[in-house]
Amino acid sequence: MAFSDIFEHYLKRLTEEAQQGDAREESFYPALKELLEQFARTRRYAHVHVTIQPRPIEAGNPDFRVWDGNQHIVGYLEAKMPTADLHRQEETEQIQRYLSTFPNFILTSFLEFRLYRDGQCVATAQLARPFVLTQLRTKPPLEDVHGVANLLEQFFAFSLPQPLTAEVLAVELAKRTRFLRKMVQQQLAIEQQGGKGHLLGFYEAFRKYLIGGLSAEEFADLYAQTVTYGLFAARTRATDGFTRRAAFDYIPRTIGVLRDLFRFISLEDLPAEMAWIVDDIAEVLAVADVNGMLERYYRERRGSDPIVHFYETFLAHYDPDERERRGVYYTPDPVVGYIVRCLHELLKEKFGLSDGLASPEVTLLDPAAGTMTFVVRAAQTALHEFTHKYGAGGQRELIRSHILRYFFAFELMMAPYAVGHLKMAFFLEEMGYHLADGERIPFYLTNTLDMSELEASRLPGLSSLAEESHLAAEVKREQPAAVSSPPLPALSPCKRR
Numbered sequence: 293m294a295f296s297d298i299f300e301h302y303l304k305r306l307t308e309e310a311q312q313g314d315a316r317e318e319s320f321y322p323a324l325k326e327l328l329e330q331f332a333r334t335r336r337y338a339h340v341h342v343t344i345q346p347r348p349i350e351a352g353n354p355d356f357r358v359w360d361g362n363q364h365i366v367g368y369l370e371a372k373m374p375t376a377d378l379h380r381q382e383e384t385e386q387i388q389r390y391l392s393t394f395p396n397f398i399l400t401s402f403l404e405f406r407l408y409r410d411g412q413c414v415a416t417a418q419l420a421r422p423f424v425l426t427q428l429r430t431k432p433p434l435e436d437v438h439g440v441a442n443l444l445e446q447f448f449a450f451s452l453p454q455p456l457t458a459e460v461l462a463v464e465l466a467k468r469t470r471f472l473r474k475m476v477q478q479q480l481a482i483e484q485q486g487g488k489g490h491l492l493g494f495y496e497a498f499r500k501y502l503i504g505g506l507s508a509e510e511f512a513d514l515y516a517q518t519v520t521y522g523l524f525a526a527r528t529r530a531t532d533g534f535t536r537r538a539a540f541d542y543i544p545r546t547i548g549v550l551r552d553l554f555r556f557i558s559l560e561d562l563p564a565e566m567a568w569i570v571d572d573i574a575e576v577l578a579v580a581d582v583n584g585m586l587e588r589y590y591r592e593r594r595g596s597d598p599i600v601h602f603y604e605t606f607l608a609h610y611d612p613d614e615r616e617r618r619g620v621y622y623t624p625d626p627v628v629g630y631i632v633r634c635l636h637e638l639l640k641e642k643f644g645l646s647d648g649l650a651s652p653e654v655t656l657l658d659p660a661a662g663t664m665t666f667v668v669r670a671a672q673t674a675l676h677e678f679t680h681k682y683g684a685g686g687q688r689e690l691i692r693s694h695i696l697r698y699f700f701a702f703e704l705m706m707a708p709y710a711v712g713h714l715k716m717a718f719f720l721e722e723m724g725y726h727l728a729d730g731e732r733i734p735f736y737l738t739n740t741l742d743m744s745e746l747e748a749s750r751l752p753g754l755s756s757l758a759e760e761s762h763l764a765a766e767v768k769r770e771q772p773a774a775v776s777s778p779p780l781p782a783l784s785p786c787k788r789r
Contacts, residue, residue, distance in 0.1 A: 295331075295334070295437055295438075295441045296434065296437055298327065298330050298331060298334065299327075299419060299434055299437055299440065300434065301330075302323055302324075302326070302327040302419075303419070303420055303425075303431050303432060303434070304431055305322075305323035305326070306320055306323050306374070306402060306403075306425060306431075307425060307429070307430065307431040307432075309323065310374075310425050310426060310429055311429050317371060317372065317373050320371065320374070320402050321344050321355065321356075321371065323402075324356070324369075324371060324400070324402060325342045325344060325356070328340075328342045328356070328358060328369075328444070329342050331441075331444050331448075332358075332448055335445060335448060337448045339360045340358060340359075340360065340366070340448070341358070341359055341360065342356055342357075342358050343356065343357045343358075343359070343568075344356060345357055345564075345568060346563075346564040346565050352475065352478055352565060353475075353565060353568065353569075354368035354369060354370045354390055354394070354397070355369060355370050355371045356368060356369035356370075356371070357568055358447075358448070359571075364575060365571065365572050365575050366396065366447070366448060366450055367394065367395075367396030367397055367398065367447055367450055368390065368394050368396070368397050368398075369397070369398040369399075369400060370386075370387065370390060370397070370398070370399050370400070371400050371401070371402060372399070372400070372401050373401065373402075374401050374402050374403050374422040374425055374426050375401070375422055375426055376401045378399055378400075378401055378404055378406055381399065382399060382406070382413075387399060389471070389474070391408055391411040392411055392467060392470075393467045393468060393470065393471045394467075394572075395409060395410050395450070395452070395464075396408075396409060396447060396450040398443075398447055401422065403418065403419050403420045403421070403422050403425065403432070404416070404417070404418050404419070404422075405417050405418075405419070405440055405443050405444075407443050407446055407447055409450075414446070415439075415442070415443045415446060416439075416443075417436045417439030417440040417442070417443045418435050418436050418439070418440075419434065419435060419436065419437070419440045420432035420433065420434060420435055421435070452464070452576065452579050456576075456579065456580045456581075456585070457585070458585045458586075458602055458605065459605060461576070461577075461580050461582075461585065462602060462605040462606040462608075462609055463609050464576045465520055465524070465573060465576060465577075465606055465610075466606055466607075466609035466610035467609075468520075468569060468572055468573045468576065469516050469517060469519075469520045469573070469606075469610055470516075470610060470611070471569055472516040472519060472520070472566070472569045472570065472573065473512045473513050473515075473516035473517075474512070475565055475566050475569055476491065476511075476512040476515050476516050476566065477508060477509060477512035478565070479491055479563055479565055479566055480492060480495060480508055480511065480512060481508070484508075490556050490560075491515070494511075494515070494553070495508070495511045497757060498511060498514070499511070501739075501757070501761065502704060502737070502738070502739050503704060503739070513611075514705060514706055514707065515553075515706075517610070517706075517707035518550070518553060518706040518707045518710055519553070519557060519570060519573070520573055520606075520707075521603070521707050521710045521711055521714075522539070522543065522550050522553065522554055522557075522710050523536070523539055523570075523573055523574055523577055524577060524582070524714075525542075525543065525544075525550075525710055525711075525713070525714040526538075526539040526540075526541075526542035526543055526554070527539075527542070527577040527578070527580075527582045528582055528583055528586070528714065528718075529542035529544075530542050533578070534574060534577060534578040535571075535574055535575075535578065536557065536558055536567070536570050536571050536573075536574040537558050537559070538558070539554055539557065539558050539574065540554045540555060540557070540558035540559055544713065544717065544727070546713075546727060546731070546732035546733065547710070547713050548756025548757075548759055548760065549706065549709075549737050549756045549757055549760055550706075550709075550710055550713075551756065552756045552757070553706075557570060586599065586602065599663070599711060599714060599715045599718065600663050600665055600711070600715065603663060603708075603711050623665060623666075628665055628666055628669050629669060631666070632649075632666065632669045632670050632673050633673070635649070635670070636648040636649050636670075636673050636677070639651065639654060647674075647677055647678065647681070648673070648674070648677055649670050649673050649674040649677065650673075650674040650675070650677040650678040650690065650694070652693075652694060654698065655698045655700070655771050656670055656698065656699045656700065657700045657701070657702075657767070657771065658700070658701040658702070659701075659702045659740040660702065660703065660704070660740065661701035661702060661703045661708075661712055661735060662703060662708045662712065663708045663711040663712045663715055664701060664711075664712035664713075664715050664716050664735060665715075667699055667701050667712075667716070667735070668715055668716055668719050670699065671691075671695050671699060671716075671719065672719070674690070674694070674695065675687060675690065675691070675695075675723065678690050687723065687724075688724070688725060691720065691723065691725045692725075692731075696731060696732075696733065696734065697734070698771075699734065700734045700735075700736075700767050700771065701734065701735040701736070702735075702736055702738050702740045702764060702767075703735065703736075703737060703738075704737070704738070704739055704740070706737065709735070709737050712735055713733060713735060716733045716735065717733070720733075734763075734767070736760050736763055736764035736767070737757070737760045737764075738760060738761060738764035738765075740768075
């Protein structure tokens, strides 16, 4: 079928809707969906699906998602009434949010089309004049057929740049996570009105048992970051393709809270208003060589932590103002090294423990561990001390019986908690140690200052949060760890009785 025939049929369908007299924006959606699908087939873009997005609230999702029905997302479209002034629409908060998030986006009035790449308008074309359709109620004549065809061709030919650098990946994830944060907030508001829902259950549990006074906005921020970094953690384990639904299988079983969250994200009935943007984040990760990127990032920064520095880069693009207000900056690697070395030497000199952090009498606790930077450095120091004196033969046993038993950490926020588990797991694997069934890193999601323990029965579907609380409570009650005062990071060894 020729382009002109496709467009003539499209205008005929638009005219039929306009002649009804009560046509709304949504009335024209099926015609545009058919146009896009016919054009894609004509241009041999295989397996293209055009989905009309769910939209229970205004200014939520873009109206259309174009994808392959499985994973690869081509782009998004937002449609306005044929009489709309797209120049004015372009300046609205809604469209600016879309432009800042999606690298391949079309804004259309069904007759005029504007294509944007990375927020910049790169093509415009007018298929027909709106007054003929809306005022004369007759089929308008075709105008710029080739212009519209070329614009759609550019749209369908889009793919993310390859290879993605660490900086580009951080930017792309940050853009989509900001959008997910907005969608989580809107979905939570819907569930609050109805009095039930998965997000509402998570929100109430976190507010009651972890972060008193947690606002809906703060929860949306926490949840969105955790989803993105949970996907990131899962992607580092994936070897044969990666999707949102596959992510659950790659979340370590020892990170129970994250698995509870991803049981919902990957396996259950995720609200369609959220599913599409989570799919988009998963696809960005799917096309990225995440492990190779982290290795290059490590080499380029000459020994500093690639996971934490990547997270810091992500935060800088995700919400720099909030990062500034909260003081979310990570301790420079030389400072971490200095503090841990001092503690190591103090144990030797003041406590009479000749092996320092490697001494079997030492218990270590970081009560605000963040991404586990200090604990990992302490573990590195302990292993170096041990192998330097006694050789590498007992390294595995030191990890099993000392580091995994007596190097504890607490964290209140889920995103750094997920990053910290990822970081510690990478470190252990670098040392040749893989966690056995039943083993876990003693890093717990908990409020350090709260000594109460959750009852599992109060949290249906979130039993892992109760388990975290139980394990953390045992450490708080039974481990004789003394905690240093701010501003120094709390990484406080003490001698066990």
